Amino acid sequence: MENIIGAMTALITPFKNGKVDTEKYESLIKRQIEQGIDVVVPVGTTGESATLSHEEHRLCIEIAVATCKNTGVKVLAGAGSNATHEAVGIAKHAQKVGADGLLSVAPYYNKPTQKGIYQHYKTIASSVEIPFMLYNVPGRTGVDIEADTAIRLFDDVSNIFAIKEATGSLERAIELSSKRPDFCVISGDDAIDYPMLANGGKGIISVTANLLPNYKSKLVHSVFDKEFDTAKKINDELYAINKALFLESNPVPIKAAMYIAGLIDTLEYRLPLTPPSKETMKILEEVIKGYEVIK
Structure with a gap:
């Protein structure tokens, strides 16, 4: 089983007249490929998966697989x-x-016990053979995949190879990698991508990379090439946009x-998400001026 690591983008899902804009979705994925991203992540939480129909969810995965075919991007x-x-x-x-992984x-709202979380993931991962990554974001789900639970899943289920950690805790990431060096820890917080990678993280799943895949791919690949000064410089440069992109609920x-x-023609969300405030729009307009957005 080949691990899925590197620079990864948590893709947005573009809408047009209330429906998934499939043509735009394909073009956004092609842009990611052209700008050096290793892996695209369709219909994660950034892709508004909670408000997509099952048919739309499946369609987005199919488009991503078809668009990435024969490109080397997973x-x-x-x-x-x-x-x-x-x-x-x-x-x-x-x-x-044909998804690679x-x-x-983590199951949101239900607030299962650690036993429930373990059984949930074991059941899903055991139903397939492709690589499987846990995703821990307690600020959004209301539950924390505790380190011991994550490690137990890694030990017990052969295709569980990684965890996306979005706790904001470097200590948690270090705890996981110190106890199981082969367990891939992936950064799920744009602001701390560099320190996560410098401490042994095997990649990032980035929101900011939707806008700036050129920056994010270079950041990750610089760490992999042991060019730590370059990577830190990029991470520092991205601080302002990383902060602005979380002024309101992602995405x-x-x-x-x-x-x-x-990069997108229409600004549409699915309720209960609504467009940002005028203040947030002004801040975004100003901050974006500091970056090279390659279309």
Whole structure:
């Protein structure tokens, strides 16, 4: 089993007249490929997966697989749900249509125990054969995949190879990698990508990379090439945009930033998400001026 690592983008899902804009989605993925991203992540939480229909969810995975075919860029498909059987269905479909791996967010709202989290992930990962990445973002889900639970899953389920850590805690990342060096820890917080990678992280899943894949791919590859000064410089340069992109709930600001930059034609969200405030739009317009957005 080949691990899926490197510079990864948590893709937004563009809408047009209330529907997924499939042509724009394909073009956004092609842009990611052209600017050096290693892996695209369709229909993760940044892709508004919680408000997509199952049909739309499957369609986005299919488009990503077709667009990345024969490019060397891998597809890590979002396969998360707070209903285990639904996540199993998505995971099986993703494997069937050719996704290279799966990313599955912790079950939100239910607030299961650690035993429940363990059984949830074991059930989903065991239903497929492709590589499987846990996704821990307690600020959004209401539950924390504790280090011992993550390690137990890594030990017990052969295709669980990684965890996307979005706790904001370097200590948690170090705890995981120190106890299981082969367990890939992936940064899920744009602001701390460099320190995560410098401490042994095997990659990033980035929101900011939707806008600036050229910066994010260079940051990761610089670390892999042991060019740490270059990577830190890029991480520092990105601080302002990373901060601005989380002024409101993700993915509200990143879609607005992409609209401002001319990367998407319409600024649409699915309720309960709504467009950003005028103040946030002004800040984004100003901050974007400091970066080279290559279309």
